[in-house]
Amino acid sequence: MVDKFITLDSSMVPLNIENIDTDQIIPARFLKATTRKGFGDNVFYDWRYNSDGSPKTDFAMNNPKYNGNVLVVGNNFGCGSSREHAAWAIYGAGFKAVVSSFFADIFRNNALNNGLLPVQVSPQFLAEIFQAIEADPQTKIHIDLEAQEISLPVANITENFEISAYKKECLLKGYDDIDYVLSLKDKIEEYETRNK
Amino acid sequence: MNTLFDKIWDAHTVDTIAGGSCVLYIDRQYIHEVTSPQAFEGLRQRGIPVFRPAQVTATPDHNIPTVNQHLPASDPNSRMQLETLEKNCEEHGINIYKVGTPKNGIVHVVGPETGTTQPGMTIVCGDSHTSTHGAMGCIAFGIGTSEVEMVLASQCVLQTKPKSMRINIEGELNPNVCSKDIILYIISKLGTDGGTGHFIEFAGSTIRSLSMEARMTICNMSIEMGARGGMIAPDQTTFDYLKGRENAPKGEAWERAVAEWSKLKSDEDAIFDKEVTFDAKDILPMITYGTNPGMGVAVTGSIPELEEIPAVSETSFIKSLDYMGFAPGDKMEGKKVDYVFVGSCTNGRIEDLRAFANAVKGKRKADNITAWIVPGSRQVEKQAIEEGIKATLEEAGFELRQPGCSACLAMNDDKIPAGKYCVATSNRNFEGRQGPGARTLLAGPLVAAAAAVNGVITDPSKL
Numbered sequence: 297m298v299d300k301f302i303t304l305d306s307s308m309v310p311l312n313i314e315n316i317d318t319d320q321i322i323p324a325r326f327l328k329a330t331t332r333k334g335f336g337d338n339v340f341y342d343w344r345y346n347s348d349g350s351p352k353t354d355f356a357m358n359n360p361k362y363n364g365n366v367l368v369v370g371n372n373f374g375c376g377s378s379r380e381h382a383a384w385a386i387y388g389a390g391f392k393a394v395v396s397s398f399f400a401d402i403f404r405n406n407a408l409n410n411g412l413l414p415v416q417v418s419p420q421f422l423a424e425i426f427q428a429i430e431a432d433p434q435t436k437i438h439i440d441l442e443a444q445e446i447s448l449p450v451a452n453i454t455e456n457f458e459i460s461a462y463k464k465e466c467l468l469k470g471y472d473d474i475d476y477v478l479s480l481k482d483k484i485e486e487y488e489t490r491n492k
Numbered sequence: 493m494n495t496l497f498d499k500i501w502d503a504h505t506v507d508t509i510a511g512g513s514c515v516l517y518i519d520r521q522y523i524h525e526v527t528s529p530q531a532f533e534g535l536r537q538r539g540i541p542v543f544r545p546a547q548v549t550a551t552p553d554h555n556i557p558t559v560n561q562h563l564p565a566s567d568p569n570s571r572m573q574l575e576t577l578e579k580n581c582e583e584h585g586i587n588i589y590k591v592g593t594p595k596n597g598i599v600h601v602v603g604p605e606t607g608t609t610q611p612g613m614t615i616v617c618g619d620s621h622t623s624t625h626g627a628m629g630c631i632a633f634g635i636g637t638s639e640v641e642m643v644l645a646s647q648c649v650l651q652t653k654p655k656s657m658r659i660n661i662e663g664e665l666n667p668n669v670c671s672k673d674i675i676l677y678i679i680s681k682l683g684t685d686g687g688t689g690h691f692i693e694f695a696g697s698t699i700r701s702l703s704m705e706a707r708m709t710i711c712n713m714s715i716e717m718g719a720r721g722g723m724i725a726p727d728q729t730t731f732d733y734l735k736g737r738e739n740a741p742k743g744e745a746w747e748r749a750v751a752e753w754s755k756l757k758s759d760e761d762a763i764f765d766k767e768v769t770f771d772a773k774d775i776l777p778m779i780t781y782g783t784n785p786g787m788g789v790a791v792t793g794s795i796p797e798l799e800e801i802p803a804v805s806e807t808s809f810i811k812s813l814d815y816m817g818f819a820p821g822d823k824m825e826g827k828k829v830d831y832v833f834v835g836s837c838t839n840g841r842i843e844d845l846r847a848f849a850n851a852v853k854g855k856r857k858a859d860n861i862t863a864w865i866v867p868g869s870r871q872v873e874k875q876a877i878e879e880g881i882k883a884t885l886e887e888a889g890f891e892l893r894q895p896g897c898s899a900c901l902a903m904n905d906d907k908i909p910a911g912k913y914c915v916a917t918s919n920r921n922f923e924g925r926q927g928p929g930a931r932t933l934l935a936g937p938l939v940a941a942a943a944a945v946n947g948v949i950t951d952p953s954k955l
Contacts, residue, residue, distance in 0.1 A: 312807065313807065313808055313811065314804070314805055314807075314808040315684055315685075315784050315808060317784070317920070317922045319901075319920065319922040319923070319924060319925050320922065320923060320924070323924055323928070324554075324901040324902060324903045324925075325902070325903060327526050327554075327903065328526075328555070328567070328569035328570060328572070328573055328903070329529075329569070330529035330530065330533070330572060330573060330576050331529075331530060331533065332530050332533075332637075342923065342924045342928055347910070347928065347929070370808065371685070371804075372684060372685040372688070372718065375684055375685070375718060375784075376620065376715075376716075376920060376922060377619075377620050377901075377920075378527070378618060378619055378620040378622075378634035378635060378636055379526075379527065379636075380527065380530075380618075380636035380637040380638060381637075383636070398685060398688065400685075400688065400718055401654070401688060401689060401718070401720055402620060402634055402635070402636060405635075405636060405639070405651075406636035406637075406638070409636060409638035409639070410638065419804070460510075460511035460512065460513055460652060461510045461511030462509055462510045462511040462513045462650075463511070463513075464511075465510070473638065473642060473650060474534070474538070474638075474641060474642050474645055474646070476650075477515060477642055477645070477646045477648055477650060478540070478645060478646055480506065480507060480515060480646070480648070481646070483506050483507055483515075484506055484515075484517070484646060484647065484648055487506045487517055488517075488647075491503075491517075
């Protein structure tokens with residue numbers, strides 16, 4: 297059910313802020329839908345729009361010089377609420393990967409379960425990316441999931457990133473987690489019998 | 493040499509797969525109206541039923557109004573979510589505590605008070621504050637909606653085993669310090685990512701001395717330091733709390749259960765990946781000044797100066813103070829407050845209402861304060877009426893509202909207006925958390941009471 301992720305070459309949208317919580321990614325008042333669709337329009341709503349609905353021009357997503365489908369963010373991204381709507385909103389806004397020096401646990405799982413790749417890099421690598429974007433907003437990043445590599449060609453640097461072998465397989469092939477767990481039904485029932 | 497966490501986790505591991513992910517069996521899933529509809533929709537698309545409906549309990553809480561609960565929610569989208577939850581539960585045979593019925597309330601208040609949450613269990617809910625239940629000596633953590641769907645489908649969830657961490661608090665607490673101050677203090681010291689990747693066991697003489705409800709407040713906020721969850725080994729306090737609750741074991745089964753639960757503790761020689769110890773005497777009544785729960789100081793203290801902030805965090809610190817309308821070095825005492833919110837899964841239990849009521853008894857709410865006192869559940873509300881808490885509050889100029897998540901996340905009509913300051917006993921002071929532009933100061937019920945009476949931030953010992 298998730299879209300495949302293999303490689304990605306893209307310019308980036310930078311949000312150089314630490315501890316961006318899921319309330320900023322998608323404020324609670326937008327959580328009232330009963331489907332997974334439509335959250336992209338409201339991603340970062342209170343940072344993106346003034347109270348009269350006009351766009352805030354100093355917010356990176358509203359600045360046409362920044363584009364592409366990679367979001368680059370400060371340390372400890374996605375902390376706070378477990379709302380998967382945060383991953384839906386980022387993915388729904390067209391992003392395929394998020395790069396940070398740290399992701400909150402639940403957000404990382406939610407992203408992976410929706411085909412959005414969280415790429416954790418070193419603080420130095422992250423600082424290099426932000427600098428490169430500042431020098432040239434069209435700077436490209438290259439992400440290779442199979443090799444677990446992220447590179448910033450303009451600075452001639454490459455890093456490896458971690459991902460669980462199982463999750464990597466799911467993303468590369470577009471496999472569905474729930475189908476996998478359902479295939480273990482016999483083992484689950486055996487467990488239940490043993491622990492009655 | 494196993495930790496309490498290891499023991500429960502390993503006993504619930506059905507299988508381990510490539511890359512070390514575990515298929516973890518879940519004893520109990522709680523669901524609410526906001527993070528479950530898409531999970532049920534997923535089941536419908538797959539054409540599969542809920543695997544073990546008897547192990548799922550539902551209670552609507554996030555969207556519900558805290559006045560006139562006999563009427564439908566005014567916002568059509570909220571109403572739609574509430575109706576969808578009822579429909580899904582009916583269709584799949586899931587027990588639901590509907591709005592306005594005697595057992596309804598915030599999911600993390602209802603679980604323990606009905607005795608549904610028990611030591612040794614694995615518990616999940618599509619809500620990060622599921623960590624609350626860990627206070628009863630179980631593994632409880634928040635999950636996303638895809639995982640809610642997975643648990644509905646299989647009663648299992650795929651998880652990587654987190655690292656272990658123990659936080660010890662030793663010694664006697666200072667006067668007017670409650671468990672909220674303990675956890676705000678810990679987060680202010682360790683930071684909002686201090687527990688990331690770890691599951692925390694809270695231990696030490698101070699923790700042992702706390703009531704069950706006070707322990708819940710601490711485990712509740714373990715997520716605010718990034719931890720997967722928090723837990724406390726069950727003991728006599730836990731058993732006394734559980735005994736006689738409707739879903740707790742009865743008779744002989746109770747005796748057997750207590751014998752098993754008594755074994756649930758970390759071995760003497762258990763090794764934790766991380767261990768920290770704090771001295772209770774260093775903890776004073778706390779309040780936050782910024783836009784994450786780690787930005788806290790003693791009520792009698794001041795906001796840090798810019799020089800005290802690491803260079804990499806400077807931008808975020810300035811952005812945060814700018815949002816709050818504060819300056820580096822500002823003293824917290826005497827700052828103006830507009831709203832006081834007492835409630836939520838963090839501090840919406842009877843002990844919290846009792847502490848607040850005792851503090852305001854015989855005094856008057858300040859004229860500049862709008863106060864929302866929201867019980868965590870119908871049962872808490874009932875007890876507050878029976879104990880005379882409601883009457884005490886009313887005499888002091890406060891009113892008791894109906895239960896729900898309310899202004900903790902402002903999904904219903906309980907929103908703090910832009911620019912206003914709210915001393916809140918809830919768990920998050922994020923930008924806009926209590927409404928667009930709202931400014932939240934997190935604190936315990938005693939600091940909230942002192943602010944409500946004086947109209948400004950006040951050290952509770954000076955009330």
